Amino acid sequence: MDEVLQILLTDAEGTYVDGTVGSGGHSEALAKRLGPNGRLICLDRDAEAVRLSRERLGAFGERVTVLKGNFSDLRTILENLGQEKVDGILLDLGLSTFQLDRSGRGFSFSRDEALDMRMDQDERVTAGDLVNTLPLKELETILRKYGEERRAKRIAALVGKERGSGGVRSSLQLAHLVESAVPRSNRPGAKNPATRTFQAIRIAVNRELENLDGFLEDAPSLIRKEGRVAILSYHSLEDRMVKQTMARWEKGCTCPRELPRCACGNDPLFRRLHKKGIKPTEEEIAQNPRSRSAVLRAAERV
C-alpha cells in the first residue's frame, strides 16, 4: 500500500484511475490524499464490488466516481467521462478477498459452492460450463497454459469420467477430483494441489490475460507525460506480461537486433521506476498472508 501511494500520487490535484477497486482499500487511501480538485475514477467488473466500494467511498463526494466496467475498456470509459488522459492508473489484479471468501461463486477450493467463478455476473460462461462442456483437449490446454499444471492430461481425463455421471458441479467436487490426480505434498507450507487448476479455470472464465493485454495496449495513450502506471500481479503469467511490456515501452525502438542503426524511429514511451518488481516484506506477509505472491511494477510516461 505505501509503495503504491508513493509511486502513483505525483500531484494531489490530478486525476487518477483505480481500475480494480475491489472493496475500495487502495482507493480510500488514494482519495484521502487528494486535494480539493483531485479526482479518482474507480472501476470494477464485479457489480457487488462496485456496490461495496460506492458505500465506502461515498464520503468523498464528487471527487470519487465508481463505475462498473472492465479496465480493458478504459479508453472508452474515459472518453464517455470527457477525460482524455489521466495522471496515474493503478491495477491490483486477481481476486478480491470478498470474491474468494464471501461471494459464494466457487473461487475457493476449500468451500463447497457452485462452480461459477465469474467476476462479472453479466458474462454468460461459468466455470461449470467450461469444465463440463469444453472438449477435454482444450480443458487440458487451459490447465497447462494458465495453471502451468503438469498433470493437466490426467485431471482432464478424470473430468471426462465425471461427465458421465452428472458432471463437476461444485468447487469442492473439483478440488477432490484434482487431489485424486495430484499427490498432496508433505512439505510444510506446500500449496494445495488444486491451486493451479482453480487459477487456470478462473483465468479462462474471466479472460484475464486478454483483458490485461487490452489495457497494456491502450495505457500509453491514456497517461499524461510524467504520469504513472502501477500494476500489482499475483502470478507469473500476468507478471511476465507486465514486465515484458514495460521493458518494451522503455526501449521504444522495435528494430531487429541485427540492424546497426534504428530505422523504426519509435521513441521510448515510459521509463521503468524500478528494474526489478517490488515484493512484500516479511512483515507485510505476516500481516497479510495473501500479499505473499504480489509483485508491483511501475513506470512513468516520458
Ligand SMILES: C[S@@+](CC[C@H](N)C(=O)[O-])C[C@H]1O[C@@H](n2cnc3c(N)ncnc32)[C@H](O)[C@@H]1O
Ligand atoms: C485484488 S482485488 C482489488 C482490491 C482493491 N485494490 C482493494 O484495495 O480492495 C481485484 C479486483 O479486480 C477486479 N477485476 C479483475 N479484473 C478486472 C477487469 N478486467 N476489469 C475491472 N475489474 C477487474 C476484480 O473483480 C476484483 O474486485
